[in-house]
Amino acid sequence: MPPPLPPWDGFGSGKKTLKSKGASAPAASAIPASNEPRPARPGTARPGPQVPPNGLLQPGRPSLGGGGDFYDVAFKVMLVGDSGVGKTCLLVRFKDGAFLAGTFISTVGIDFRNKVLDVDGMKVKLQIWDTAGQERFRSVTHAYYRDAHALLLLYDVTNKASFDNIQAWLTEIQEYAQHDVVLMLLGNKVDSTQERVVKREDGEKLAKEYGLPFMETSAKTGLNVDLAFTAIAKELKQRSMKAPSEPRFQLHDYVKREGRVSSCCRP
Numbered sequence: 224m225p226p227p228l229p230p231w232d233g234f235g236s237g238k239k240t241l242k243s244k245g246a247s248a249p250a251a252s253a254i255p256a257s258n259e260p261r262p263a264r265p266g267t268a269r270p271g272p273q274v275p276p277n278g279l280l281q282p283g284r285p286s287l288g289g290g291g292d293f294y295d296v297a298f299k300v301m302l303v304g305d306s307g308v309g310k311t312c313l314l315v316r317f318k319d320g321a322f323l324a325g326t327f328i329s330t331v332g333i334d335f336r337n338k339v340l341d342v343d344g345m346k347v348k349l350q351i352w353d354t355a356g357q358e359r360f361r362s363v364t365h366a367y368y369r370d371a372h373a374l375l376l377l378y379d380v381t382n383k384a385s386f387d388n389i390q391a392w393l394t395e396i397q398e399y400a401q402h403d404v405v406l407m408l409l410g411n412k413v414d415s416t417q418e419r420v421v422k423r424e425d426g427e428k429l430a431k432e433y434g435l436p437f438m439e440t441s442a443k444t445g446l447n448v449d450l451a452f453t454a455i456a457k458e459l460k461q462r463s464m465k466a467p468s469e470p471r472f473q474l475h476d477y478v479k480r481e482g483r484v485s486s487c488c489r490p
């Protein structure tokens with residue numbers, strides 16, 4: 224077992240210090256600098272037309288993307304967690320409002336999807352990256368972490384090992400992600416009440432230990448899926464504003480207030 228990590232201080236603290244190997248500007252309003260060529264990922268296409276050749280988004284630059292999506296500000300979000308926890312399904316649920324049952328999806332994987340959200344009158348584009356199979360060997364290309372403005376870290380409430388591995392994922396994230404990356408812990412598959420082995424309280428306890436916002440989700444029923452991405456978008460949007468006119472968005476409070484508890488059968 225790796226030694227316990229200190230509580231996550233990457234957000235909510237207002238600190239803007241960054242790791243020396245990261246960006247030199249606040250991560251939420253500036254794209255992390257990365258001059259290294261983006262490593263090719265097996266079986267995936269290059270980023271679509273919305274993304275410049277260097278693979279980076281340009282927050283603050285309204286654009287007409289491939290899907291005709293105007294936006295004011297854009298961010299990269301990454302889904303991480305063990306293989307099979309439901310990352311691809313979560314992304315498909317959020318983007319298309321559908322659930323992909325069966326096992327084929329876990330081998331296919333997808334690259335990324337864009338979705339533009341209206342956040343308090345501002346068009347916030349999220350470019351959401353799926354880890355497309357690499358998580359099986361926990362070999363997610365480290366450059367991807369560095370580029371991410373937000374990470375959704377998932378475990379599966381029906382799979383204890385995926386929960387136990389969260390600490391290892393946090394070690395990776397702490398090593399390779401931006402210091403002030405927005406990070407949220409999600410316990411997925413709460414619709415599977417019979418198979419549940421990780422209690423909601425266990426997820427809450429772990430999240431508290433590391434200072435992370437936490438929710439339970441279901442890609443199958445859609446529970447809290449939109450909310451998770453909306454919360455991320457709100458936090459990122461506010462961070463990107465140089466002199467926010469509104470009171471500071473409180474991610475933890477928002478998630479606590481708005482999150483729905485699965486209606487049935489706590490173990």
Ligand SMILES: Nc1nc2c(ncn2[C@@H]2O[C@H](COP(=O)(O)OP(=O)(O)O)[C@@H](O)[C@H]2O)c(=O)[nH]1
Pocket residue numbers: 304305306307308309310311312313323324325326328329330411412413414415440441442443444
């Ligand atoms: N019951 C249930 N099954 C899910 C949920 N999310 C994903 N799955 C199933 O779990 C398996 C793995 O999902 P997938 O999205 O491929 O996981 P990934 O490897 O993390 O991308 C698939 O068979 C999905 O249908 C969920 O919220 N509830």
Ligand SMILES: [Mg+2]
Pocket residue numbers: 310311312328329332333353354355356
């Ligand atoms: Mg997948």
